[in-house]
Amino acid sequence: MKNEWKRRTHEPLIETPVFNVRRDQKVKDESPREKDFYVIEAVDWVNVIPITREEEVVLIELHRHGTDELSLEIPGGMIDPEDPSPLAAAQRELREETGYGSDPLVPLGVVHPNPAIQNNRCYTFLAPNARLVGEQDPDEGESITVVKTPLSQVPQLIHDGRITHSLVIAGFFWYYLGETLIP
């Protein structure tokens, strides 16, 4: 199936530190009628599943301003312009948000957070042999609590609605896929 849509105009609407919004006017091959589409533009994101030697996963809990609730997640964030690669961004976020380092990160998979309205991707990495190497260094204003949890409890935490972030759950899907636990 080919792309039937042609973009006629695009117009930036707002800019924020985390995302911008633009409006595209498009027409479909056989129709002269224009239709508006609104696109959330964001840089690519990363998240990382840090696993300790003791088969614990290093989760974080922090206040999220979209839902205005606490959220239990894996470390992650935006790829900064200074980050040489998604992998380097994941390593940086792991260090800043948890104080942990690890053996070299392993790429697990890439998703589109929401291809309907967002243009960006999210990369998930595994951080094997994760261990505390220093202090947390979170972004200004962020309070992040590190919650070490047995890896075996993750499916139950998702089942119980303690982990609800779709990108975190998609990341664990990739993890279980890599472990061939999903057949």
Add this chain to the structure above:
Amino acid sequence: MKNEWKRRTHEPLIETPVFNVRRDQKVKDESPREKDFYVIEAVDWVNVIPITREEEVVLIELHRHGTDELSLEIPGGMIDPEDPSPLAAAQRELREETGYGSDPLVPLGVVHPNPAIQNNRCYTFLAPNARLVGEQDPDEGESITVVKTPLSQVPQLIHDGRITHSLVIAGFFWYYLGETLIP
């Protein structure tokens, strides 16, 4: 950990048919300094995993304007004001996007698409014994191709980057959790 943030002001920035954006000014307990947070407001969403008697999953392929690419997904969409429940919305989306009906839908789980910047939730349902009951009735301007696929191929489709939508992958996580395929 309690919520240390108090909202001082909130200001609508843009309205679109799919989402709005607002700016919140907040202060943290012990600091007088205000910080801006940008929130994407959206109604709750649904998606649905339709499984036929032959153990096929009824996928759809459609052009997505966020990525400007084709995307292989499960049926789903926004909960309309007229929908009496998330379950009814899922049933409606299944019917409109695929022409399929099913035995009564089974709730699988709920996620936050992105608690950092979005306020909404996405419900996933299982549609057992899915079968064609009529014509598709997609939204104006949408072309949707139904792609019946053996359910057993889904992990491979995700692995191969054919299915990349994080909400679809999170939905399948819930499915495999329900089937106790994830231990």
